Amino acid sequence: MGQTVAQKIIARAAHRDTVEPDEVLWVDVDIAMIHDSGGPRRIWPMLTELGVRVLDPDRLVMVSDHYVPAQDVGAAEILQTTRAFAKEFGVTRFHEAQGIAHTLMVEKAYLRPGMLYVGGDSHTCTGGVLGCLALGMGSTDLFGVVATGRTWLRVPHTIRVEIDGALAVGVTAKDLILTIIGDHGMSGGLYRVLEFGGPAIAGMGIQERSVLTNMCAEIGAKTGIIPADDVTVSYLAERGVDVEPGPVSDQDATYAETWRYDATAVEPVIARPHRHDDVVPASEISGVPVGRAYIGACTGAKHSDLVMAAEVLRGRSVAPGVLLQVAPASRGAWEQAIGDGTAATLMEAGAHILSTGCGACPGIGSGVLGPGEVCISTTSRNARGRMGSPDSQVYLGSAYSVAAAAVAGEIVDPRMLMVVPA
Amino acid sequence: MTIIEGRVWKFGDDVDTDVIVPGRYLIGDVPEIARHVMEGIRPGFADLVEPGDIIVAGSNFGTGSSRDVAVKAMLAIGIRAIVAESFARIYFRNCINSGLAPVECPGASVIEEGQRVRIDLLDGKVTVVDTGVVLEAVPLPKEIASILDAGGLVGFMRREIEADHR
Numbered sequence: 001m002g003q004t005v006a007q008k009i010i011a012r013a014a015h016r017d018t019v020e021p022d023e024v025l026w027v028d029v030d031i032a033m034i035h036d037s038g039g040p041r042r043i044w045p046m047l048t049e050l051g052v053r054v055l056d057p058d059r060l061v062m063v064s065d066h067y068v069p070a071q072d073v074g075a076a077e078i079l080q081t082t083r084a085f086a087k088e089f090g091v092t093r094f095h096e097a098q099g100i101a102h103t104l105m106v107e108k109a110y111l112r113p114g115m116l117y118v119g120g121d122s123h124t125c126t127g128g129v130l131g132c133l134a135l136g137m138g139s140t141d142l143f144g145v146v147a148t149g150r151t152w153l154r155v156p157h158t159i160r161v162e163i164d165g166a167l168a169v170g171v172t173a174k175d176l177i178l179t180i181i182g183d184h185g186m187s188g189g190l191y192r193v194l195e196f197g198g199p200a201i202a203g204m205g206i207q208e209r210s211v212l213t214n215m216c217a218e219i220g221a222k223t224g225i226i227p228a229d230d231v232t233v234s235y236l237a238e239r240g241v242d243v244e245p246g247p248v249s250d251q252d253a254t255y256a257e258t259w260r261y262d263a264t265a266v267e268p269v270i271a272r273p274h275r276h277d278d279v280v281p282a283s284e285i286s287g288v289p290v291g292r293a294y295i296g297a298c299t300g301a302k303h304s305d306l307v308m309a310a311e312v313l314r315g316r317s318v319a320p321g322v323l324l325q326v327a328p329a330s331r332g333a334w335e336q337a338i339g340d341g342t343a344a345t346l347m348e349a350g351a352h353i354l355s356t357g358c359g360a361c362p363g364i365g366s367g368v369l370g371p372g373e374v375c376i377s378t379t380s381r382n383a384r385g386r387m388g389s390p391d392s393q394v395y396l397g398s399a400y401s402v403a404a405a406a407v408a409g410e411i412v413d414p415r416m417l418m419v420v421p422a
Numbered sequence: 423m424t425i426i427e428g429r430v431w432k433f434g435d436d437v438d439t440d441v442i443v444p445g446r447y448l449i450g451d452v453p454e455i456a457r458h459v460m461e462g463i464r465p466g467f468a469d470l471v472e473p474g475d476i477i478v479a480g481s482n483f484g485t486g487s488s489r490d491v492a493v494k495a496m497l498a499i500g501i502r503a504i505v506a507e508s509f510a511r512i513y514f515r516n517c518i519n520s521g522l523a524p525v526e527c528p529g530a531s532v533i534e535e536g537q538r539v540r541i542d543l544l545d546g547k548v549t550v551v552d553t554g555v556v557l558e559a560v561p562l563p564k565e566i567a568s569i570l571d572a573g574g575l576v577g578f579m580r581r582e583i584e585a586d587h588r
C-alpha cells in the first residue's frame with residue numbers, strides 16, 4: 001500500500017518502513033521552535049522541576065516575536081527570561097525582534113523538505129510550505145521535545161487538496177484558503193493533514209503558498225504540506241541550501257478525501273466577525289464602514305503582501321477617519337520593501353508603520369482594538385476579542401482587500417481599485 | 423482517576439482558546455489568568471465552578487491558539503474533565519500533558535447543563551447520572567492514557583527518569 005508524504009516523514013522519524021493512519025507512535029524530532037510567549041517562561045520551570053536540560057541546542061530555534069517591543073514591565077521581563085534561556089542553554093539560533101517565528105523559519109531556510117518539525121505555536125503548520133511535516137503544539141509538549149528530542153503522535157489521515165487553474169488578478173492565496181475554510185468549516189480538517197497540489201500551486205511562489213499552509217490551523221488540520229518541487233528547491237538554493245525535490249506521496253497512496261478547486265473561479269472574499277469560516281465575497285458586503293485597517297501577522301505581512309498593498313495604495317491616500325497600520329512579518333520583508341520602493345508607497349499613502357512582530361494579531365502588542373472598533377485585517381483569526389476588546393469587530397481579507405478598504409473607508413471588492421484586464 | 427463524576431457546565435461548538443483565555447491576560451501567571459476563564463461568553467464563570475465540575479461541549483473544543491494555559495487555567499478553577507463531541511488537536515494534547523481528562527464523546531450534545539455525569543475513561547463510557555443514559559466515548563490509546571495517569575507529561579517523564587535509575 002502506498003504512503004502519503006506525511007506517512008513517509010513519520011515513518012522515517014519513527015524508524016519504521018511504513019506507518020498506518022491512527023497508529024500512536026513515538027518519533028524523533030528534527031527541529032523545534034519556541035517563542036517568547038509559550039517558550040522559556042513556561043518551559044524552564046518544568047526543566048528545573050525535573051532537573052533536566054535542553055538536549056540539543058542546535059536543534060532548537062528561539063524567536064521573541066509576541067512581546068516585542070515590550071509594552072510594559074511584564075513584557076520586558078518575559079523578553080529577559082527568553083534571552084537568559086538562550087544564553088543558559090547555548091541556543092545560537094535566537095532572534096529577538098527580527099520577525100515572526102513562522103516567517104523566519106521559512107526565510108532563514110531552517111526547515112528542509114522531509115523534516116519532522118515541532119513548534120510551540122498553532123501556526124507552526126506554516127512551515128509545511130517547504131515540504132516538511134510541521135506540527136504545532138503547546139508549551140508542555142515543547143518541554144518534552146526540548147528535553148528528550150522526542151514526542152508522540154497519532155499518524156494522521158491525509159486530505160488531498162487539488163487546485164486547478166490559476167488565480168486571477170486581484171485574487172490571492174488568502175482568498176483561496178478562506179474560500180476553502182468557508183466551504184468546510186473551522187473543524188473541516190480536524191486531525192487530518194491537508195496536502196496541497198495541482199497547477200495553481202505549481203504556479204505560486206513560496207510566500208503565497210505559505211498562506212495556504214499557515215491557515216490550515218484555521219480549518220482544524222493537524223498541518224498542511226506542499227511537497228517540495230522546483231519552486232521549493234530554488235527558494236532554498238537562493239538561501240544557500242541544496243536539496244532535492246520531494247519527498248512526495250506515492251501514486252497509490254490512500255487519501256481520506258480529495259477536495260478539488262478551480263483557482264480561476266476564486267474571487268476576493270472576506271471572513272466576517274467573529275468566525276473565520278463565515279466567508280462571503282467582498283462584493284457582497286461592500287459598504288461596511290471600517291475605522292481600522294491592519295496589515296500584519298505571519299499570514300499577511302510578508303514582502304509579497306506589502307507589495308500587494310502598495311499596488312492598491314500607489315498614488316492614493318488612506319480615507320479620513322481610517323487608521324492603516326502595517327506591521328511587517330520580518331525585518332527582511334521590510335528591508336526588501338525599502339529597497340524596492342514599496343515602503344515609500346505605503347508611507348506616502350498614510351500608513352502607520354509598526355515594528356515587526358505579532359503586534360495586534362494576538363491582542364498583545366501595538367495597535368490593539370478598543371470597544372466598538374471595526375477592523376479589516378490580513379491576520380488569520382477573528383474570534384471575539386482576539387485583537388483587543390471583546391466588543392471590537394474583525395473582518396479578515398487579503399492585503400489587496402485591506403488596502404482597498406483603507407482607501408475607500410469601507411469594505412470593497414479590491415478589483416474596483418485595480419487595473420484588471422477585461 | 424479512571425472514574426470521574428461531577429456536575430456539568432455546557433458550551434457549544436468551536437470554543438476558541440482566545441475565548442477560554444483572552445490574549446490580553448497571557449502576561450500573567452495561571453492563578454491570575456484562571457480568574458478570567460470564559461469571561462467573554464460566560465462572565466463570572468471562574469466563580470461559579472466548584473472543584474470537580476465537568477465541562478461538556480460540542481465539536482472542535484479548544485480551537486485556535488496553542489496556549490496551554492487554556493488547560494492549566496481550567497484545572498486551576500477546579501474543572502476535572504472535558505467531554506466534547508470532538509477536540510481541536512492541540513487542546514487535546516495539552517489536556518493529556520497537563521493531566522486534565524479529555525473525553526471525546528460524539529453524542530455529548532444530549533447532556534444538559536446542571537446534570538451529573540460519570541465518566542469511565544478506560545471503558546470509554548459517559549453515563550448521565552440523572553437519566554441513566556449511557557454514551558459511548560472514544561477510549562484513550564494506552565500510550566496516551568499512561569501520560570494522563572501520571573498526571574501529565576512532567577509526571578510521566580519523572581516516572582521514566584526514576585525507572586532508568588532503578
Ligand code: SF4
Nearest residue numbers: 123297298358361362
Ligand atoms: S502573527 Fe498572529 S498568527 Fe502569527 S504567530 Fe503571531 S500571534 Fe500567531
